[in-house]
Amino acid sequence: xxxxxxxxxxxxxxxxxxxxxxxxxxxxxxxxxxxxxxxxxxxxxxxxxxxxxxx
Numbered sequence: 001x002x003x004x005x006x007x008x009x010x011x012x013x014x015x016x017x018x019x020x021x022x023x024x025x026x027x028x029x030x031x032x033x034x035x036x037x038x039x040x041x042x043x044x045x046x047x048x049x050x051x052x053x054x055x
Contacts (some may be wrong), residue, residue, distance in 0.1 A: 014020040 011020055
């Protein structure tokens with residue numbers, strides 16, 4: 001297992017740190033909510049779930 005961590009290369013397949021950062025930024029844009037108004041449903045759902053789980 002130590003060998004695995006010693007040989008891991010997070011930049012494998014990328015030209016450098018900047019291209020990795022660009023890729024990660026583009027991926028984050030895919031999962032981040034774009035419209036905060038749509039998040040009201042999620043907040044209400046989480047509050048309901050949290051209250052229900054404590055009962």
